[in-house]
Amino acid sequence: MEITVREIRLGDERRISEIHFRHNSFFEEDYVSPDFISECLAGGDFNFLVAESGGEIAGFCGMLYHLHVGRAEIGPIAVEDGFKGRGVGRILLEKAFDLLKEIGVLRVIVKVKAENSGALGFFQNQGFTPEGRFENYTRTGDSVVQMVRFI
Numbered sequence: 171m172e173i174t175v176r177e178i179r180l181g182d183e184r185r186i187s188e189i190h191f192r193h194n195s196f197f198e199e200d201y202v203s204p205d206f207i208s209e210c211l212a213g214g215d216f217n218f219l220v221a222e223s224g225g226e227i228a229g230f231c232g233m234l235y236h237l238h239v240g241r242a243e244i245g246p247i248a249v250e251d252g253f254k255g256r257g258v259g260r261i262l263l264e265k266a267f268d269l270l271k272e273i274g275v276l277r278v279i280v281k282v283k284a285e286n287s288g289a290l291g292f293f294q295n296q297g298f299t300p301e302g303r304f305e306n307y308t309r310t311g312d313s314v315v316q317m318v319r320f321i
């Protein structure tokens with residue numbers, strides 16, 4: 171399976187929104203509309219990478235930058251069910267790190283719902299270390315674990 175990763179293009183918003191919606195229990199927002207994705211991109215401090223296989227978007231990874239202080243936050247990140255466990259998430263993160271390094275980011279964090287053991291395992295496997303737990307963090311009362319990786 172050949173996977174290519176590129177930055178988001180106009181028209182990708184709908185597919186990202188669909189994949190996000192199917193995974194919404196893992197995220198803080200229930201529904202991220204295509205328009206909301208466009209608004210995030212217009213702010214200039216947020217970007218999306220998408221992974222494609224056979225012309226189909228198989229997953230995506232968002233990145234929020236704080237460039238003046240060399241920090242960034244990964245997320246949301248999700249891979250379609252048919253593509254999970256095949257290296258798509260890893261390739262998305264590798265490309266995200268390449269891009270973040272290029273623009274001067276040194277410290278990358280991700281916040282994962284504490285009960286999302288799959289994502290906690292995935293990020294640990296990708297070199298992230300847990301550095302704190304925030305109780306009752308989301309408006310629906312989920313606790314989250316913050317993980318960090320220096321790049």
Ligand SMILES: CC(C)(COP(=O)(O)OP(=O)(O)OC[C@H]1O[C@@H](n2cnc3c(N)ncnc32)[C@H](O)[C@@H]1OP(=O)(O)O)[C@@H](O)C(=O)NCCC(=O)NCCS
Pocket residue numbers: 193196197245247248249250253254255256257258259260261280281282283286287288289290291292295296
């Ligand atoms: C988490 C997620 C993005 C991982 O993507 P993926 O494409 O399935 O993961 P990959 O196949 O690239 O896995 C990469 C590596 O992480 C490891 N890994 C994946 N899931 C893991 C888990 N549950 N526990 C431990 N390691 C895991 C893989 O074994 C692989 O290791 P290797 O490179 O040494 O072989 C995907 O499962 C997903 O979309 N989850 C639902 C949404 C979600 O939870 N997002 C994160 C919210 S913060």
